[in-house]
Amino acid sequence: MPTELLALRLIHIVCGIFWAGSGLFTALFLAPALASSGANAGQVFAALGRRKLFVVLPVAALLTIGSGARLMYLVSGGFGPTYMGSASGQAFASSGACAVLAFLLSLLVGRPAAVRSAALAAQAVAAPEDDRAALARRAARVRRIGGIASTVAVTLLMLAAAGMSVARYVS
Numbered sequence: 001m002p003t004e005l006l007a008l009r010l011i012h013i014v015c016g017i018f019w020a021g022s023g024l025f026t027a028l029f030l031a032p033a034l035a036s037s038g039a040n041a042g043q044v045f046a047a048l049g050r051r052k053l054f055v056v057l058p059v060a061a062l063l064t065i066g067s068g069a070r071l072m073y074l075v076s077g078g079f080g081p082t083y084m085g086s087a088s089g090q091a092f093a094s095s096g097a098c099a100v101l102a103f104l105l106s107l108l109v110g111r112p113a114a115v116r117s118a119a120l121a122a123q124a125v126a127a128p129e130d131d132r133a134a135l136a137r138r139a140a141r142v143r144r145i146g147g148i149a150s151t152v153a154v155t156l157l158m159l160a161a162a163g164m165s166v167a168r169y170v171s
Helices: 002-037 040-050 053-075 088-124 129-169
Strands: none
Touching: 002 040, 002 053, 002 088, 002 129, 040 053, 040 088, 053 088, 088 129
16 A cells, blocks of 8 residues: 555544544533533633644644545545445545534534633623623523534534445445
């Protein structure tokens, strides 16, 4: 197997595991724990930010998507219709589409909602008593939107991982 294919597979699999695993951990464990932590959640998010998680995750996602696209190009003979029309080609392509959608949903909805929710929560803490409840309600609404986006994105990532894991064996 050529060196490029080995390197691309390594990047694709390792970064994909990191990306999908981080999403699953966050959706099932971290987000619920933070939601019940109150004001301490902001400290945890700040610590994650200092450790560059919000930079590393999108980079891992882009490396996963980019290496996957290049692998598909090489294996399919330049996205040739014979391969792309096969069950394996369609499984890989639809799994890749799920991953791209998950990335876009996280980037365009989930992340902005998390940032906005944190800003509203910080405003609520510093706001006069009369404004706190309204700001807290707005923060909760934005947090719900982000939570829905994150749940859908993680579901799409799990579908992508499942599809990728079996795609070469479908006929």
